[in-house]
Amino acid sequence: MTITTTAAPKTRIDWTKPVLSLVAFAMVVLIALPLSWLAVYAFTDKARHPTLQNFVTLFTNPDFLDPLLTTAIIATTSAVICCLVAAPISWLVSRTDMPGRQTIRSLVTASFVTPPFLGAVAWELLAAPNSGLLNQLYRFLTGAESDSHLFNIYSLTGIIFVISCYTFPFVFVLVANALDNMPGELEDASAILGGKAWTTARRVTIPLALPALVAGALIAFLQAMTLFGSPAILALPAGFHTMTTKIWSLFQYPPKLELAAAAAVPLLVLTILLLQGQKFLLGRRGYSVVGGKYGAPRQVELKGWRWAALAFCLVVLLNPVFLPYLALLNAAFSPNATTLVTPATATWHNVVFVFTELSSTQLALKNTVILGASTATIGTILALVIAYVTTRRVIAGHRILGFLATAPVAVPGIVLGVGPSTCRRPISNCRRRSRPFTPNWKTPAASSAPRGCSRSARSLRRCCAPA
Numbered sequence: 001m002t003i004t005t006t007a008a009p010k011t012r013i014d015w016t017k018p019v020l021s022l023v024a025f026a027m028v029v030l031i032a033l034p035l036s037w038l039a040v041y042a043f044t045d046k047a048r049h050p051t052l053q054n055f056v057t058l059f060t061n062p063d064f065l066d067p068l069l070t071t072a073i074i075a076t077t078s079a080v081i082c083c084l085v086a087a088p089i090s091w092l093v094s095r096t097d098m099p100g101r102q103t104i105r106s107l108v109t110a111s112f113v114t115p116p117f118l119g120a121v122a123w124e125l126l127a128a129p130n131s132g133l134l135n136q137l138y139r140f141l142t143g144a145e146s147d148s149h150l151f152n153i154y155s156l157t158g159i160i161f162v163i164s165c166y167t168f169p170f171v172f173v174l175v176a177n178a179l180d181n182m183p184g185e186l187e188d189a190s191a192i193l194g195g196k197a198w199t200t201a202r203r204v205t206i207p208l209a210l211p212a213l214v215a216g217a218l219i220a221f222l223q224a225m226t227l228f229g230s231p232a233i234l235a236l237p238a239g240f241h242t243m244t245t246k247i248w249s250l251f252q253y254p255p256k257l258e259l260a261a262a263a264a265v266p267l268l269v270l271t272i273l274l275l276q277g278q279k280f281l282l283g284r285r286g287y288s289v290v291g292g293k294y295g296a297p298r299q300v301e302l303k304g305w306r307w308a309a310l311a312f313c314l315v316v317l318l319n320p321v322f323l324p325y326l327a328l329l330n331a332a333f334s335p336n337a338t339t340l341v342t343p344a345t346a347t348w349h350n351v352v353f354v355f356t357e358l359s360s361t362q363l364a365l366k367n368t369v370i371l372g373a374s375t376a377t378i379g380t381i382l383a384l385v386i387a388y389v390t391t392r393r394v395i396a397g398h399r400i401l402g403f404l405a406t407a408p409v410a411v412p413g414i415v416l417g418v419g420p421s422t423c424r425r426p427i428s429n430c431r432r433r434s435r436p437f438t439p440n441w442k443t444p445a446a447s448s449a450p451r452g453c454s455r456s457a458r459s460l461r462r463c464c465a466p467a
Contacts, residue, residue, distance in 0.1 A: 023382065023385045023386070023389075026382075027382065027386065027401060027405065028401070031405075035268075037261075038261050038264060038265070038268075039261075040261075041258050041260075041261035041262075042054055042055075042258065042261040042262040042264070042265050044258065045258060046258065054258050054259055054261070054262035055262050055265070057259065057262075058259065058262050058263055058266075063246075064259075064263065066240070066241070067240070067241040067242055067243050067245070067246040068243055068263075068266065070156065070235075070240060070242055070243075071225055071242045071244075071267075072225075073156070073160075074156070074159060074160055074163065074224055074225075074231075074242065075221045075224040075225035076221065077160050077164075078160055078163045078164045078221070078224035079217050079218075079220040079221040079224065081160070081164040081168070082164055082167050082168040082170070082171045082216070082217070082220040083171055083213065083216070083217050085164070085168050085316055086168040086169070086170075086171035086172040086175060086216065087171065087175055087213060088312075089104070089108070089172060089312075089313055089316065090171075090172050090175035090176040090179060091175075091179060092104075092309050092312075092313060093105055093176055093313075094176050094179035094180050095179055095298075095299060095300055096299060096300045096301075096302050096306075096309065097299050097300070097301055097302060097306060098302060098306055098309045098310055098313075099306060099307070099310055100310055104310075104313045104314075104317070105176075107317045107321050108169050108172050108173075108317070109169070110321050111165065111166060111168075111169055111317065111320035111321050112166075112169035112170075112172075112173070114166060114320065114321075114324070115166075115229065116162070116163065116166040116167075116227055116229055116230045117229030117230065117233065118324075118328075119162055119165060119166045119230070119320065119324055120162050120229060120230040120233040120234055121233060121328075122323075122324030122325070122327045122328050123153050123158070123161075123165075123234075123324060123327075124153055124233060124234065125327040125328070125330075125331055125337055125338060126151075126153070126323055126324070126327045127151035127152065127153035127158065128153060128154070128338075129151075129153075129154065130147070130149070131338040132149070132151060132153070132338070133327060133330070133338065133340060134150065134151055135150055135151055136338075136340075138150040138151075153234055154234055154235075154237050154238040156240075158234055159230060159231060159234050159235055159242075161319070162230050162234065163223075163224045163227060163230055164224075165319050165320035165324075166230075166320055167220045167223050167224055168220070168320075170216055170219045170220050170223065171213070171216030171217065171219075171220055172216075173216075174212040174213070174215055174216040174219075175209055175212050175213055175216060177212065178208065178209045178211070178212035178213075179205075179209060182205070182208050182209070186204050186208075187200050187204055187205065187298060190203065190204050214278050214281060215278070218274055218275075218278055221274065222271060222274075225243075225267060225270070226244060226267065227244065228244040228245065228248065231244060232244075232245055232248070243263055243264075243266075243267065246263065247260045247263050247264065250263070331350075332350050332351060333346050333347060333348070333350070333351075334346070335347055335349075383405070386401060386402070386405045389401060390402035390405070
């Protein structure tokens with residue numbers, strides 16, 4: 001008789017929950033510390049006695065109430081404009097036979113990577129009432145008086161325009177990716193069953209793209225609400241404040257840290273309300289596609305409207321890309337930034353001075369590369385784990401973690417930058433400010449990844465991360 005023995009299979013330790021719990025704890029420490037500082041200063045006076053007087057001043061003093069209303073107007077209007085502009089362009093690029101689709105994507109990416117601060121400077125060169133290049137061209141062509149102008153970038157309308165130019169790419173990227181990954185068979189099935197184009201869009205296309213559109217609108221709103229660079233360039237010369245510039249003014253001597261912290265609390269509360277509104281709008285419905293491998297989405301033939309659609313996209317991109325970069329190039333090679341450069345007046349002096357004579361240029365470039373690379377790498381890794389944890393509900397308290405990951409975007413960076421826990425950690429501060437955008441981007445993808453292929457840490461790397 002032969003006795004055969006089989007070795008017991010080796011048990012593998014699943015490190016998923018310990019690792020995810022450790023990352024969650026790190027997130028709580030990174031975000032809870034500055035938020036705790038915010039709460040302490042907002043609800044106390046200079047002697048650290050509990051009080052609500054900071055909020056009474058905030059909501060009764062016109063010096064604080066006007067910036068709050070101005071910020072709400074700018075953020076709401078910019079978010080609406082971004083959705084109205086980005087959604088059609090996303091559909092044209094992803095679902096139609098419009099020529100130059102990849103070029104349009106690249107140009108939107110160019111506007112996406114352009115800092116709003118730099119865009120505000122460019123539009124200051126273009127549309128300043130007296131010295132702006134466009135206003136100079138207007139006076140030259142029409143013979144208007146020297147004090148007349150066609151555009152005034154130092155206005156509420158001008159700020160909304162500039163912020164919208166450099167915020168709509170957030171909505172475009174999310175909606176375009178959602179449309180790219182949408183199965184064409186669903187729309188074909190609707191057409192076969194007799195559904196018309198509008199019925200198919202209402203019952204199939206829009207519901208599948210709705211999470212991306214809502215997330216994009218939310219990001220656009222929060223981005224417009226907390227921007228500092230553009231309002232500092234355009235609003236302060238116009239004589240009015242937004243909340244970010246008003247908070248900045250509170251740190252000037254003598255500093256009023258309590259009022260600055262209290263001014264950031266309404267932005268944080270508004271973020272919570274928006275997140276709850278997003279959940280209410282989307283409800284408990286699921287938006288993932290159930291099934292096996294599916295084909296690419298079907299292209300819509302525009303026929304005679306192909307070139308008109310391309311012209312529309314180029315006209316839109318004229319504002320965030322073509323005109324601003326032409327203005328910056330003109331300023332770089334002109335002796336006077338507000339004078340149109342000609343072959344006779346072109347000079348390399350500005351370029352040579354910045355890169356060879358200005359001592360701080362090399363250090364600034366080095367710091368920018370280190371800061372950008374470190375922030376992007378660490379922030380992306382943390383955001384991927386957070387999106388997975390909050391979407392799959394892997395650990396207890398995932399809702400709190402999701403809130404903590406999004407909350408810092410509502411707190412202006414200038415407030416976090418002066419906190420005791422962040423004043424000596426610039427990379428950590430930038431990581432807190434950039435991280436909230438990434439979970440909002442990755443959550444739709446994490447939601448659409450099939451649950452059956454994401455049950456372990458290995459599948460998180462092989463399944464959810466590629467999604």
